[in-house]
Amino acid sequence: MKTFTFYSYKGGVGRTLALVNVANRLVEFGKKVCILDFDLEAPGLQSKYAKELQQPIYKGLVDYIYSYAVENVQPRHISDYMVDIHLTNAINTIHLCAAGDVDSSDYWKKLARINWWNLFYAENSYGIDFFLNLKKQIEEELAPDFLLIDSRTGITEMSAITMSLLADDVVFLAANNEENIKGCCKVLNSLSAPENNLLGIKRTYHFVLTRIPLPDSPDEKVKHNIIVEQKTNIIKECLAKNGITLESANVIHSDRCLEENELCNTSYIYEVSKTSSVKEYMALYDSLVKNYFLEEDRVTFDNYKQLQLEVDKLLRYYRGNDSHFMEQAELLVKSYPQFSYGYSFISNYYFDRFEFEKALEYAQKATATLGPDLLPIQLKEIHLNLLLGNYQRSENLLNKIYDKDNEFTEFLKVKIDHMMFHNEEHDIKAITKLIKAHPDNVKYRNEEARIWNFYKKYASALEAIYETLEIDSESAMAYITLAEIKYRMNDKLDFYRNIELALKYNYDLRWVKYDEMFYIYKECLEDERFLAILDKYDVRHIISFWLS
CATH class of the missing domain: 3.40.50.300 (P-loop containing nucleotide triphosphate hydrolases)
Known part of the structure; x- marks a missing residue:
């Protein structure tokens, strides 16, 4: 040193x-x-x-x-x-x-x-x-x-x-x-x-x-x-x-x-x-x-500078053309296999398309290489394992990078612990601690409502989700959570109303497939009012994704 x-x-x-x-x-x-x-x-x-x-x-x-x-x-x-x-x-x-x-x-x-x-x-x-x-x-x-x-x-x-x-x-x-x-x-x-x-x-x-x-x-x-x-x-x-x-x-x-x-x-x-x-x-x-x-350091850096220029070019010119974007990203992988950029881009490409197995494959390759995005790509790898139900793998990966002072790793820990153990007291204590440190974070507030809903504590769930909507009245994920709470409370009218609001604010219904409340949507597959809402927002095709 x-x-x-x-x-x-x-x-x-x-x-x-x-x-x-x-x-x-x-x-x-x-x-x-x-x-x-x-x-x-x-x-x-x-x-x-x-x-x-x-x-x-x-x-x-x-x-x-x-x-x-x-x-x-x-x-x-x-x-x-x-x-x-x-x-x-x-x-x-x-x-x-x-x-x-x-x-x-x-x-x-x-x-x-x-x-x-x-x-x-x-x-x-x-x-x-x-x-x-x-x-x-x-x-x-x-x-x-x-x-x-x-x-x-x-x-x-x-x-x-x-x-x-x-x-x-x-x-x-x-x-x-x-x-x-x-x-x-x-x-x-x-x-x-x-x-x-x-x-x-x-x-x-x-x-x-x-x-x-x-x-x-x-x-x-x-x-x-x-x-x-x-x-x-x-x-x-x-x-x-x-x-x-x-x-x-x-x-x-x-x-x-x-x-x-x-x-x-x-x-x-x-x-x-x-x-x-x-x-x-x-x-x-x-x-x-x-x-x-050393001279070898300089050679590495020269390669890295050229890579950066290629990355900037990729982001500037090819993002709108999917086939061309993938072609250029794969070229980055071949040209600079020691750097994470190409792998990260391909992982993000598949993630955006909900092809999580392929996204995980490239995220794993990215974390094994050099790059400025190491922590973000590690977090993505953990998130992908969580989405795919690999809870133990998610926990093992998180333990390697966990930092109690880092809100991102703390939030992932809350979600992983909930999925693995379903311990109500622990879950509420953990999410409350995170919200206390970040009181205006909509995602954390929403997660609190989802946890209360899971444990059928509907009054607390409603209180949490209404506080979320006070912070952001156009939060699509908050309206989805509110819809799910209302469904479990047998309030179908409010369920429909909040599903509409979520779609109005551009919620992507593909996400519900990876949620504990997915059973709600499967129960609604023959519900004419629900199907009419999907038709109104031209998203009925999402059903084939749910059933795939």
């Missing part, structure tokens, strides 16, 4: 954004990456991934440190403080140890109570051992290829930890002003001094001059180059005093769009871009990792 610490003496120089771009590129490359937010007083990593986060952040690094520093309890697993980030175009998942739940007042109270002096300077203090153990836990539990740390600015205990204790490489970022450059030199002089290298690490140093204007005339370009050379030489001279050579120097220019929107520009889709920021982040990435990649 190689550890990079991203540091700046002052804020506002694009430090966190640089780290995120490098992290994204690494997982796109197929590397395992863990990122750690040590900027505890102004955390920003989790906001950069707001759209990609798979679950809420309830705890993070502050909670981990607080447990030891205040409660005197050594946290057993760093993975308990991590959340996963799934990027659309990445082969692997990013593990994020955020600072914590920064929207909670409890976060700031805990941070204020951490006594850094006691951690490092009090008699019999074990702060150094504690943070070295943190790094060891990350390496042993998550086994990342790269650990990227977002450091605190200034000269603090936190920044010292991230650089002197944890880092193999330190990336210094600075804007073009005296305060930034002098501050970086002050830290570099101390950090690179042999007497301060407590662990004897042969550390590598990188410099990035950021947010300077891009020259737009020959004269300005000359001035620009002089500035870059001068500032880089100052950093080189600081390191040279301690016999160290600067490994790399890069420039990232001002970019209004980039700075306003905090865009991440290292994805393969930007490689054809002409913008300076894209090229500069690519250059930074190459400078940092060039010593850590």
Whole structure:
């Protein structure tokens, strides 16, 4: 595991954004990456991934440190403080140890109570051992290829930890002003001094001059180059005093769009871009990792980039033509058998057509290959086994990936446990817990009504389904559930009315074949009123599917 610490003496120089771009590129490359937010007083990593986060952040690094520093309890697993980030175009998942739940007042109270002096300077203090153990836990539990740390600015205990204790490489970022450059030199002089290298690490140093204007005339370009050379030489001279050579120097220019929107520009889709920021982040990435990649890694990544382009092409041009779509998806499988995309597309193709046996076959092939959609395709494989009645297989697969903090795996567990054991008390307790965490989720509310209906607790079932419809008055699945409740209560008129509403809102009646209440529809096959409703919405042909 190689550890990079991203540091700046002052804020506002694009430090966190640089780290995120490098992290994204690494997982796109197929590397395992863990990122750690040590900027505890102004955390920003989790906001950069707001759209990609798979679950809420309830705890993070502050909670981990607080447990030891205040409660005197050594946290057993760093993975308990991590959340996963799934990027659309990445082969692997990013593990994020955020600072914590920064929207909670409890976060700031805990941070204020951490006594850094006691951690490092009090008699019999074990702060150094504690943070070295943190790094060891990350390496042993998550086994990342790269650990990227977002450091605190200034000269603090936190920044010292991230650089002197944890880092193999330190990336210094600075804007073009005296305060930034002098501050970086002050830290570099101390950090690179042999007497301060407590662990004897042969550390590598990188410099990035950021947010300077891009020259737009020959004269300005000359001035620009002089500035870059001068500032880089100052950093080189600081390191040279301690016999160290600067490994790399890069420039990232001002970019209004980039700075306003905090865009991440290292994805393969930007490689054809002409913008300076894209090229500069690519250059930074190459400078940092060039010593850590084998030629075979580069070949794999080149193949992956080409695959991504083929996938984009497939989605853009062939989705509307079924035969052509399948032809292109099968070509992806033949051309790139080591990646999941082709298998996933074919699995989704059959799933959309309710051909679940074939969908499962390709889902299984997809989970055995590389791809950014590993968790979604694993969830689909579990769901397909559940639909096909392979409950034990579903449970075995779920146990391998189950995460109580992941609502998707939690919901699947509710459904599988219900189908396998039919334990009323357990089922209600499990779905109630999920709804408490996600009170506005229509699917979970609907599931609660279905469970109550199964156990013939009709008053509770009606209460649950009406709450569902208050959240979404056009939920087709809710009207189907309400129809089934009314049928079991011998209220045929309301059954018909709600079947009509479900069809009005485009419910696909093929799904009822895979439901515990399927017997209702089989009992209605000679019901003229029911058949008339099917005729009205031109779906009587669904009967042949039910009977197949």
